[in-house]
Amino acid sequence: MSNVYEERATMIAAGELQSFGPFGREHCKNHPNAVNLQLRQLQPASELWSSDGAAGLVGSLQEVTLQEKKRECWLLRKGSSVDSDEMEYDEELYAAGNMVIWSKGSKSQASHVYKAFTVDSPVQQALWCNFGIPQKKKDEKEILEKTVCIVQSSCVNVHSVTGKDFISPLPFQVSNLWPTKFGLLLERKNSAPDASQSPPREPLPTVFSMLHPLDEIAPVVCRPTGLFEAARVQYVSDSTMKIVFSNCEPSIVMTYDTVQCIHSVWALRKVTPDEQSTVLKCPEQVDTPQGLMPPSFLTTHLRNVSRMDSPGSPFHCHALHNQNRMTSSPGLHSRTHSPSISSMAALSRSHSPGMAAPSFSVAARFNMSYHSSSPRGHSFLPSPNSTANESVLVPEMEPIVPDLCIEQLWSETASSHREMSCQASKVFITSDLCENKYLCFLVESHQQLRCVKFIESNNPSQLIFASVATIPAKDAAPLQDIDAMLVLEANGSLVLYTGVTRVSKVFVPGLLSPTFSLSNHVTHLSTPMDSVSTPAKATGRHIGRLEEVAMPSPVSELRGSTKHHETSWLGDYTFQQSVPYIHALRDPVSSRVTLELSNGTMLRITIPEIATSEMVRKCLQAVRFILPKETAMKVLIKWYNIYNAPGGPSAHLEWNLFVTCFMTLMGYNTERLGWTRNLHFEVPLSPVIAPKKARPSDTGSDEDWDYMWCSDYHRQVVFRHACGAVSLESTDTSGCEESLSSTPALHLDPSAPLFPHIPALFYVLHLLYEELKLDELQRSGGRSLVGLLQQLARDLQLEEYIDLYWRDYPSFITTFKESCIIDQAQMEQMQRPSFLRAEPPCVFSWLSSCLRGEEVAPFPYLPGICERTKLLVLSYALYIIGDDNATSVDVSKYLAKLSAGGFKCNPCFSSRPSCMKPDAPNESLAVKLVVWLTSEGFTLKDLESVPFGVALPIRDAIYQCREQPCSDWSEDVCLLIGRQDLTKQAHKVTVAKGKATVGLGLMLEAPATTEAEEEEVGMTDLNQDVISLIWSQDLRVHEARRLLQSSRPVRVSVVHLPEVSDHEYIEEKENKLLQLCQRTMALPVGRGLFTLFSYHPVPTEPLPVPKLNLTGRAPPQNTMVDLNSGNIDVPPNMTSWSSFHNGVAAGLKIAPASQVDSAWIAYNKPKSPELANEYAGFLMALGLNGHLTKLATLNIHDYLTKGHEMTSIGLLLGVSAAKLSTMDMSITRLLSIHIPALLPPTSTELDVPHNVQVAAVVGIGLVYQGTGHRHNAEVLLAEIGRPPGPEMEYCTDRESYSLAAGLALGMVCLGHGSNLIGMSDLNVPEQLYQYMVGGHRRTHAGINREKHKSPSYQIKEGDTINVDVTCPGATLALAMIYLKTNNRSIADWLKAPDTMFLLDFIKPEFLLLRTLARCIIMWDDILPNSEWVSSNVPQTLEVQSEALNVVSYQAHDYIIAGACMAVGFRFAGSANSDAFDCLYKFARSFMQCLTSATATVTGHYNLQTCLSMVLLALSMVMAGSGNLKVLQLCRFLHKRTSGEMNYGFHMAHHMALGLLFLGGGRYTLSTSNSAIAALLCALYPHFPAHSTDNRYHLQALRHLGVLAAEPRLLVPVDVDTLKPCYALLDVTYKETPWYEETTVELMAPTMLPELQLLKKVKVKGPRYWELSIDMSKGTQHLESILSRDGVLYVKLRAGQLPYKDDPRGWKSLLAPNVNNRNSEVRTFKPEAISTFTSDAALVSFAEYFCKSSESVKHKRDTLALFSAILYECVTQENPEMLPTYIAIDQAVRTLEQTEMCETFALWQMRLVLELCESRVLQHRLREGAQGRGLLLSSEFLPVMKNSADGTLDRWLTDNSHVLKSYMSGQSLTEDMLSNMLACFLVYHSIPCLSKLSSTHLEGSTSFPELLLKFSQLGIPVRALLRLGPLLLGTAGFWTGQLAC
DSSP states (O other): OGGGTSOOOOEEEOEEEEEOOOHHHHHHHTSOSHHHHHHHHTSOGGGTTOSOHHHHHHHHHHHSOHHHHHTOEEEEEEEOOSSOSOSSEEEEEEEETTEEEEEEEOSSSOOEEEEEEEOSSOOOEEEEEEEEEOOSSSSSOOEEEEEEEEEOSSEEEEEETTSOEEEEEOSSOEEEEEEOSSSEEEEEOOOSOGGGOSSOBOOOOOEEEESSTTSOOEEOEEEOOSSSOTTOOEEOOOTTEEEEEEETTTTEEEEEETTTTEEEEEEEEEOOHHHHHHHHOOOOOOOOTTOOOOTTHHHHHHHHHHHTSOTTSOSOOHHHHHSBOOTTOOOSSTTTSOTTSOHHHHHHHHHTTTOOOSSOOTHHHHHHHHHOOSOOOOOSSOOTTOOTTHHHHOOOOOOOOOOEEEEEEEEOOOOSSTTOOOOOSEEEEEEOTTSOEEEEEEEGGGTEEEEEEEEEOSSTTOEEEEEEEEEEOSEEEEEGGGTEEEEEOTTSOEEEEETTEEEEEEEOTTTSOOOSOHHHHHHHHHOTTTTOOOHHHHHHHHGGGOSTTTSOOOHHHHTTOOHHHHHHHHHTOHHHHHSOOEEEEEEEETTEEEEEETTSOEEEEEOOOSOSSHHHHHHHHHHHHHSOHHHHHHHHHHHHHHHTSTTOOOHHHHHHHHHHHHHHHHTOOTTTSHHHHHHHHHOOOOGGGOOOOOOOSSSOOHHHHHHHHHHTHHHHHHHHHHHOOOOSSTTOOOOOHHHHHHOOOOBOOTTSTTGGGHHHHHHHHHHHHHHHHTOGGGHHHHHHHHHHHHHHHHHTTOHHHHHHHHHHSHHHHTTOOOOOBOOHHHHHHSOOOTTOOSSOOOHHHHHHHHHTTOOOOOEEEOTTTOHHHHHHHHHHHHHTSOOGGGGTTOHHHHEEEOOOTTOOOOOSOOOOTTTSOOOOTTOOHHHHHHHHHHHTTOOHHHHHTSOHHHHHHHHHHHHHHHHSOBTTOOHHHHHHHTOHHHHHHHHHHHHOTTOTTTTTTSOOSOOOOOHHHHHHHSOTTSOHHHHHHHTOSOOHHHHHHHHHOOSSOEEOOOOOOTTSOHHHHHHHHHHHHHHHHHHHHHHHHHHHHHTTTOBOOOTTSOOOOOOOOOOEEETTTTEEEOGGGSSSOOOTTTTHHHHHHHHHHHHHTBOTTSOOOHHHHHHTOOSSGGGHHHHHHHHHHHHHTTGGGGSOHHHHHHHHHTTOHHHHHHHHHHHHHHTTTOOOHHHHHHHHTTOGGGSOTTSOOOOOOHHHHHHHHHHHHHHTTTTOOHHHHHHHHHHHTOOOOTTSTTOTTHHHHHHHHHHHHHHHTTTOTTOOTTOGGGTHHHHHHHHHHOOBOOOOOSTTTTTTSSOOSSOOOTTBOOHHHHHHHHHHHHHHHTTTOOOHHHHHHTSOOSSHHHHTTSOHHHHHHHHHHHHHHTGGGOOSSHHHHHHTSOHHHHSOOTTOOHHHHHHHHHHHHHHHHHHHHHTTTSOOHHHHHHHHHHHHHHHHHHHSTTHHHHOHHHHHHHHHHHHHHHHHHTTTTOOHHHHHHHHHHHHOOSTTOOHHHHHHHHHHHHHHTGGGGTEEEOOSHHHHHHHHHHTOSOOOSSTTOOSSSOGGGGGGGGGGEEEOEEEEEETTTOOBOOEEEEEEEOOBTTBOOOEEEEEESEEOOOGGGEEEEEEOTTTBOOEEEESTTOSHHHHHHHHTTTEEEEOBOTTOOOTTTOTTSOSOTTSOOOSOHHHHHHHOOGGGHHHHOOOHHHHHHHHHHSSOOGGGGGGHHHHHHHHHHHHHHHHTTOGGGHHHHHHHHHHHHHHHTTOOSSOHHHHHHHHHHHHHHOHHHHHHHHHSSSOOOOSSOTTHHHHHHHHHHHHHHHHHHHOHHHHHHHHTTOOOOOSTHHHHHHHHHHHTTOOOHHHHHHTTOTTOOSHHHHHHHHHHHTOOHHHHHHHHHHHHOHHHHHHHHHHO
């Protein structure tokens, strides 16, 4: 009997046979290159471009020499990509000649070229490799760079998928490259055999690693295992060790030792710091005749070779050979003796390269000590301080540090005979069906495959290698997808193995089919495809001779021979050439493999999977999980063979086949069971049940017969039933159907392999059934599983399980009657597992008791199989039971994990900790649930397939989170809660790092301007949509644009007086134009601020720079007026600075997020020298927006050597601004060259232009900003007072240099105050005070005292300080050092003197600086009111008397202006209304002064200066706000061009205008220390008098104000339309000393206040979904939103209109229009749905289900219901509830019509009701802020409940006897009512019979007693009210109730 189950030789059919040729070969044919031309010459010209390319190519290939042919090679791999729709495709990398072709192809798509590369020399190897790019931050994962590496003889070309190309030169010849987890491994070609060298030398390393194409190639070190060598780490320098295999996961390398003929496996990992130091450690001086190798000789050599020598240069140069072999390798004899001579020699050589010797003897110890007479060094790179002939050979260089280390894990045991002569020709890793992993290597000389089993231990780098098994094989290939491998046996047959277990032979249809007539072999040779046999065609013809007959096996003779002999031997047979046989296997990908035939053709076959239907797959998983490994393996193999027998079943029959096979293996006779017998008639092919027949002994083998039976099984069926089947059970021979029904006793066969495991199998399948119930899509599978389960439950006599199945499928289960008898003895044979309990686990009941608040026992689950069960059980535990730790610590409270079989179970639960943030304690359960579900990978799609009752609590949690989300949730969480706005935001945050088009999703269509206009004005890139929202009422932006445009001719209107001659009139016009040009030239400074960061350049086009137009047009004839006519004198170089500013303005348009690279910057370089100044400005601008860091150092050097002054200024300032506060050394060097004071005293004096020096000094300040760098501070302090030199150097424009030094010093020590560490000896503040007020010059103690010894011959200053030069710089330096420190003592130094006498000694201008400096030091005292401003004026000046002289007027005005500037700095960018009113008042008063009589007293110039400063202060406060009043002031001043108005004032006014619309209203100013420093540089209160004036302040510094700009505009964007829109915000300020915590309401888009002042920003309802950004956790989230154009995605709520369309909210569909709720539903027209929601599904639902049409007239009520449901869902914002409502409605209808054949929907209904009645939730919802109910509407559920109750009660009154007989345990008659009974029991949650009977309900006499018993059973009261009358009798029931 037992022989039915034993393994018989079987056969499976491979599918999809197709001929294969590498796609690259085809592609190469059309590629014009050398190889190709050779091929072409061999063809007649006519064929060259013929379409039939394949034949031509093959023909020509055969004619080309063998050399050519050998060059072709290819690799295939499984493609994987996230973004492509194609799920699975193959990738091919084909190399031939100089070409490499990477192609992709899949089932659904033909192969296509992905990339093709052509290189200069023949390709030696091409491979894929992933390089890791380490991230800057420690915790970030390194990014993988996927690349293709192409090896040529001298270099490796690396091409990454992202488009980067690298070329890494090879310093030596490489024999092979291996891809690994970390990068590439390179094997050096061994040029000379080691053994022949006479003196022993330290061998060079042979294996090197390259972790990235830009890294150096470093030698690999190894760490051998072994008793004595624990600590010995050394380079891999053994030339006999060859790598044969490398793998990424696990990271291992396999090597072969050519001398010992042993394979070893090594773990590859990064080197530890100890190992690095060990290898590089310096040995002590050894006394050897040759002396030591000089330090790092190898390094130098490697580097020199890679630089200069030809790559082929011999590596072993003489000096290296002379080098002494260090004592680290004791094996001197190793190479000369063969290993078999002595263990001693073998051992000693094993030390040298670090290979573990297999046998250790004591000799080892002696061997070591014998050689190491000196202390052992561990390296062949001796120490840098070793003295032996060091200087002679090479300059010193640091040694190369190794990156990777290989550590030995396993090595073959060397057998004594010398048979191990061949290295593995193929190595791969495979796993078997039970998840064991094997490393397999094919030893061709022995025709065997050796498989080493290995186990991954807890430490991932350590693998434990176990047993070795050998399989006879000629070739083999792994099939990853099906956990198997294909083995080609020596006789040419293909066999499938899983691990080391043989599964079956593989029948390749049509391959070996032809019979031996020579007539037909030819056809097959040419087209191996026509004999592809479908089972129908091929079976009859060729089965007879499939096996050994066809292939006389040459195995015995071939044992020791090589392949070459084999082919020649076979060549003698004529038939051998006629029938191609399989010669090799190659290119396995997932489950496909290529067969290489002996005639050179290649065929690709697919090996079938173990199961196609999800259901069978799950069952197999469960079976594999619970059975012991060996049994499981047998079962799986048995199933695999049956399922994949040639001519196997189709997918829908798969389940039937599975049940049959499975039950047979359990010992059932499936022929005899009624329901399984029916399966047979459907599926007449099951070899397990195939009757055995006598077979003729001489005509073939088992496989032939098996194949016959499998394929022609249907022919036997009729025959079998006629003659009586020779059945499986020998006792019962009658096979006729009548006899079947008449034999009642069915027995099981106890010898069946699965018989003992039946109970365990039953239980796992039951758990699988429970899992399937939780998935709507798999439920039909559950139904088919029930048939099998109920049979097993009957036979195991588990009544409660049967009851459970009957309740689930009442009508289905009643059709099964039969059961098999298992007698007691057999029962004891079965292993009844402890986890199989009498009470069946039912997941719905478990969830139901959770909802009712009862105690729950842990629910059993199968890890890895019942994942949905786990998720939902824990979700309920967390959300319903409210256990915070349910998903983390207390998992075991709710889940009991089964562990059995041969499987290690992973720890109960690996919720990925990375995703789970440590939650704040007050986080709600809903939030926890949603975040946890996301971290488990649960998505909305999964939720849709959860049954509606079970899913309701999760939907509720999601709804709660949706109402009040947190802004920093991950994208996945936002997707789950259905907030597209947040999802999009989160997506932007993750994706947009470094993208060019960030946030510009808004700019869908550019404003419609012509290109010419764009070119002209340079201000049209601002985002119109946003601007039209911010300033919707007027065109102020257009006005600002008009005022700032400088590219059109100006209007020169001069009245021609009669007495003026024509010539004079022309002169007059030109003079007028000159005045106007002063204004035009000043405009770009303002324009740069106005268009700041508004443009994303196209990398292929140069930046458009608007021209600076200095011509005019004179009305009325519109004649041209030009300055170049020579009529008037024009200052030379007048436009040089203005074109510089123009360049800056153009460059500042570029947004920091754009993609700008070095090439593009150089590409913009103008051709004509006139534009050089403009380009200089452009460079500076690139520095200000951070792009100049991308400019290559070489280019910077290029620009500076040109010696163009402007370019140097722009470049130095730009680079410094880009490297703000970084202390970057390379930039410091760059700047120092231009500052004589920073050069050593002996250095040559360089002739650096003065302005360049100024720029360099400020650059030092920028680069070292806030660092407090002592040396620079000291130099700068001295430079403030740099005296003029003797030879007239440093004599012109000294003021600007001194100012620059002061500003730079202030920046270096910015805000440090008195905490200047290590600078106390410099007395910085005192020295600055002295510079400010004058006094004797101190002697310089610095490095530059030599330079200052002799005084200037021209400028006589004596030894006093020239205050006019040093005061401004010193004042501002003090202000910046003590910025915001509120240091009163320093501030008092800066007070204006309070006597008229002292006032006379100070320039009024300096009073402005002092007042400003004093105020910003006393930062917190600044108040935004005019009283405070006036309080800065000393008393003496306040007294308004006639005696006041000019000085006092000027002093008064300047002090007021300084205080106003201070207010501007303090409230910069805040739009503070008090500050605005105060400053506006002073601005107006200065305007009046200008026109009044006193103007002449104070002087126009001074008043104008003060007015300009107040105006700038105003725009600082209102920066970015576009305030109209300020705009009017600017416009008024713009029009004044005559009189005192010079270039500088225009610059000031237009800077004010630019600040007012900073960045087109997107930017405003910051008040951080760094920003204030930048603004002080930019707004220095002395403006240039004319366009070339740099005397007091370098004009280029005016642009540094950009560094103070920060984006603070928040723009709500509607996530559906992607258009900016209005939205209400609540902005909450933190508490400060000046005000309490306040919340203001703003209409966005709006400027936010400075982020550090804020506590929270919230999007308010009711129009949009609420969203709050909490700043208590940090401002990064909001900063990242603002930096990307401030786009905040918002989503309109249903039925709401945006503010633009409906400002008051009166048009909303939800505006209360009808009082009566019901009529409101009636008035809801389905057509209106589109205004409520953009969801396509809902719109079509309204279209098809809610509109009445002809066809659905009679279903009026249904339509009304659907409309009401839809209205409810849409207005309550939970459209996802629509299916739930409809499902409930359908469930109740089905129940009313008594058509329920499964109670599934009723279970869901019950869960919904229990959820709504759940006390916990009711309480929780009442506690909640909104006090809203559950998701389901209040009226719908009671109606449905009522209807269901009514139906069941009506049934009960008619059929109470049925219920009574069920409860008394009588068997029921089979009738329709059994369905309704099951519905009743489920709906009223009445437990199964055994429970009821155990509580003796029948005996109860009173209602209270029943009540007590029912509550113990957990039966709800509503059920008691219905069962009571039955149990007590009606009368007794009611009296009992009244008594209560």
